[in-house]
Amino acid sequence: MKSGIHPDYHEITVIMADGSEYKTRSCYGKAGDTLRLDIDPKTHPAWTGVQRMLDTGGQVAKFNKRFGGIGNIKKK
Template identity: 30%
Template sequence: MPKADIHPTWYPDAKVICNGEVVMTTGSTSPEIHVDVWSGNHPFYTGTQKILDTEGRVDRFMRKYGMGGADSASGAKTAAKADAPAEAEASA
């Protein structure tokens, strides 16, 4: 038999609130639960997830190990364009 007066109050219809809007109800020991992210607005669940490469690490890895097909070809063209003006100045 559980002891009396040691358990917290149980709220079977506790409201989960995100951005001032009730998004669901659940059982909890607090009457309201305020959250910033839930499955309805999280990028993983909504399909709006993006991979951010702010420092170019993926591109640097691809160049370093010779992977990347189109990216490595465009990098070679850029390098050739950079060398072309130097050669033109030397011949002039």
């Protein structure tokens, strides 16, 4: 490997959204820094498979009212 072209690789602490923490090696920050995650694989729907539909201000109802008939084919 060429010297002087690689980033510093050191140990940091990662704190998950639920408060659990672990140590890992990374190029993030400086040695001993802490990385706090707002979204992590234990809580985010993309990884858990559990999704919630939030209807803020009737957006879902408004969409269904406007586009609900699309795709429904009426037979004669």
